[in-house]
Amino acid sequence: MKKLxxxxxxxxxxxxxxxVASAEDKPYxxxxxxxxxxxxxxxxxxxxxxxxxxxLTGCTIVPDGxxxxxxxxxxxxxxxxxxxxxxxxxxxxxxxxxxxxxxxxDASKLTNLANxxxxxxxxxxxxxxxxxxxxxxxxxYDPATCPIEITxxxxxxxxxxxxxxxxxxxTNTSGPLFYYGVAKAFGLEPGKDDAxxxxxxxxxxxxxxxxxxxxxxxxxMLNQGEVAVAVLxxxxxxxxxxxxxxxxxxxxxxxxxxxxxxxxxxxxxKNKELAELFIDYYLSYDVQYAxxxxxxxxxxxxxxxxxxxxxxxxxxxxxxxxxxxPDWNFxxxxxxxxxxxxxxxxxxx
Numbered sequence: 001m002k003k004l005x006x007x008x009x010x011x012x013x014x015x016x017x018x019x020v021a022s023a024e025d026k027p028y029x030x031x032x033x034x035x036x037x038x039x040x041x042x043x044x045x046x047x048x049x050x051x052x053x054x055x056l057t058g059c060t061i062v063p064d065g066x067x068x069x070x071x072x073x074x075x076x077x078x079x080x081x082x083x084x085x086x087x088x089x090x091x092x093x094x095x096x097x098x099x100x101x102x103x104x105x106d107a108s109k110l111t112n113l114a115n116x117x118x119x120x121x122x123x124x125x126x127x128x129x130x131x132x133x134x135x136x137x138x139x140x141y142d143p144a145t146c147p148i149e150i151t152x153x154x155x156x157x158x159x160x161x162x163x164x165x166x167x168x169x170x171t172n173t174s175g176p177l178f179y180y181g182v183a184k185a186f187g188l189e190p191g192k193d194d195a196x197x198x199x200x201x202x203x204x205x206x207x208x209x210x211x212x213x214x215x216x217x218x219x220x221m222l223n224q225g226e227v228a229v230a231v232l233x234x235x236x237x238x239x240x241x242x243x244x245x246x247x248x249x250x251x252x253x254x255x256x257x258x259x260x261x262x263x264x265x266x267x268x269x270k271n272k273e274l275a276e277l278f279i280d281y282y283l284s285y286d287v288q289y290a291x292x293x294x295x296x297x298x299x300x301x302x303x304x305x306x307x308x309x310x311x312x313x314x315x316x317x318x319x320x321x322x323x324x325x326p327d328w329n330f331x332x333x334x335x336x337x338x339x340x341x342x343x344x345x346x347x348x349x
Contacts, residue, residue: 001316008034008333010100021255025058025330026057026058026145026146027056027057027058028057028058028059028061028274028277029058030058031058031059031060031274032059032061032062032271033060033061033062033085033278034062034064034068034082034083034084034085034272035061035062035063035064035083035084035085035086035087035098035278036064036065036071036074036083036085036086036087036088037064037065037088038073038087038088038261039065039066039067039216039240040065040215040216040235041294041296042063042065043102044291044294044296045063045296046063047290048287048290048291048294048296049281049282049287049291052148052286053278053281054234057274057277059122059271059274060300061278063215064083065234067213067214068088068089068091068092068172068173069092069171069200069216071086071088071092071094072088072095073094073290074101075262075266076096076099076101077099077202079195079268080267081268081269081270082219083266083269083273084265084266084269084270084271084272084274084275084278085263085264085265085266085269085278085279086102086263086266087132087261087262087263088103088259088261088262088283089259089262089286090123090131090173090259090260090261090262090328091099091173091176091259091328091331091335092123093124093128093129093171093262093264093328094124094315094328094331094332095332096264096328097124097128098316098322098332100267101266102124102128102129102130102264102265102266102271102300103264103265103266103267103268103272104127104265105127105264105265105276105279106276107121107122107126107127109276109277109280110130110276110279110280110283111280112128112280112283112284112285113280113283114150115283115301115302115303116130116212116283116300116301117128117171117300117301117302117320119320119325120132120134120151120209120260120300121247122153123260123262124328126178128264129262129263129264129265129279129284130260130262130263130279130298130300131260131261131262131263131300132261132262132263132282132283132288132299133235133260133291133297133298133299134255134258134260134298134314134315134316134319134320135233135235135259135261135298135315136233136234136251136256136257136258136315136319136323137174137177137181137231137232137233137234137256137257137258138179138229138231138232138233138234138237138249138250138251138252138254138256139155139229139230139231139232139249139250139252139326140222140229140231140232140236140237140247140248140249140250141229141230141245141247141248141250142222142225142229142246142247142248143246143247143248145164145225145228146159146161146162146163146164146228147160147164147228147230150229150248151250151252152185152252152253152254152285153178153181153182153184153185153249153252153254154186154254155230156204156229157200157203157204157207158207159206159207161205161207161229162206162207163206163208163209163226164207164209164227164228164229165204165207165208165209165227165228165229165230165231166209166210166211166212166218166221166222166227166230166231167208167210167211167212167218167228167230168206168213168231169211169212169213169342169346170172170231170335170338170339170342171213171335171339172212172213173233173259173341174231174232174336176196176331176335176338177257177258177259177326178207178257179197179338180257180324180326181200181252181254181255181257182197182200182201182285183197183254184254185191185200185252185254186198186200190330190334191211191330191334192340194334194337196283198341198342198345201342201345202345203344204343205346206311208346209221209226209227210226210227211346211347212230215232215233215236215239216239218230218232218236219232219236219239219243221238222240222243222244222247223243223244226295227273229234231234234249234298234314234315235295235296235297235298235314236312237249237313238295238296238313244293247312248263255322255324256315256319256324257324257326258315258323258324258325259323259325259326260330261297262281263279263283265279266278268317269321278290283300285300285301285303285304288300288301288304289304289314292304292306292310292314292316293306293310294303295310295313297314298314298315298316301318329335342346
C-alpha cells in the first residue's frame with residue numbers, strides 16, 4: 001500500500017508538471033540546462049532522466065560528461081552562467097564549495113525530499129543539495145585468475161597478488177574511502193597515523209598494477225586479465241558483472257566505507273528555478289526506480305522496494321544505516337598532504 005500511494009503521488013506530480021507545461025505552452029521552452037555530470041552510463045541517463053524531463057518542461061539539456069577532477073577544474077575556471085547543475089561525488093562537492101561554486105537551494109521546492117533518507121537530504125549542510133544515490137567501496141575479483149579468496153582489504157597485501165591489483169587514486173571519490181579502509185585493516189587512524197598508513201601502502205606497491213582514475217578503464221583491465229582484483233564502488237560492479245557474471249563482489253570485513261553522489265546548483269546559474277525543478281525530478285519515484293532497475297544507481301527514496309536480483313549490487317535497505325561515512329571536511333583539509341605522500345609512493349597520477 002505504501003508503495004502504491006507513493007507511486008500515485010509521483011504520477012500526480014509528473015502530471016501536474018505536464019499540465020502546466022501544456023497549459024502554458026511549456027514555460028521552460030527555450031531554456032538550456034547545462035549539466036556537469038559523469039560520463040558513466042550516459043545512454044541510460046538520457047533515457048531515464050534527460051529525455052523525459054525535456055519532454056515535460058520543453059527545456060534543452062546539455063550534459064557535459066568527464067571525470068570528477070576534470071569537471072571540478074572546468075567549473076572552477078568557467079564564467080558564471082556556463083553551468084547550471086553539477087552531479088558529482090561528495091569529496092568534489094566540498095572542493096567546489098570551497099571555490100564558491102555551489103549555490104544554495106530552496107529545499108521547500110523539492111517536493112520529493114520528504115521521501116528521501118534523512119542522511120541524504122542535505123549531506124553538506126542545510127541549504128545545499130541532496131544526494132541521489134549511495135555508494136560503498138568493495139573489492140571485485142575474478143575467481144578464474146585470482147589465486148586466493150578475498151574477504152578483506154588486508155588480503156590485498158598477500159604476495160600471491162603481485163602485479164594483480166587495481167586500487168583507486170587518492171584523488172578519486174573512492175580514494176579516501178580506500179585510505180580509511182587501509183587504516184582500519186591495520187588498526188591505524190587517518191590524520192593521526194598517516195606515516196604508518198603510507199608505510200603500509202608502500203608495502204602494497206609490488207601488488208599494484210594500476211592506481212586508477214577511471215573505473216571504466218579498470219573494468220577493461222579486469223576483463224582483459226591485466227588485473228585480477230580491483231577496489232571499486234558498487235555501481236561499477238554492475239558494469240563489471242555484465243561483462244563477466246562470475247566476478248565476485250566482496251564487502252570487506254573492515255566495514256562498508258561509503259558516500260554519496262549529489263545534486264547541486266552552480267553559482268551564477270541563469271536558470272535556477274529550472275535547475276531546482278530538475279533536482280526534484282531526479283528524486284522522483286519514476287527516476288529513482290528506473291535507475292535502480294537499469295543497474296545505474298541505488299535509490300535514496302525510502303519507498304522504493306527492489307527484488308533480490310536488482311538490490312544485489314546496491315547500497316540499499318539496511319545497508320544505508322551500516323555505511324561508514326567519512327568526515328568530508330576532515331578529508332578536504334588533509335587531501336593535499338595525502339596526495340603529496342601518495343604521489344611519492346605510487347608516482348604522479
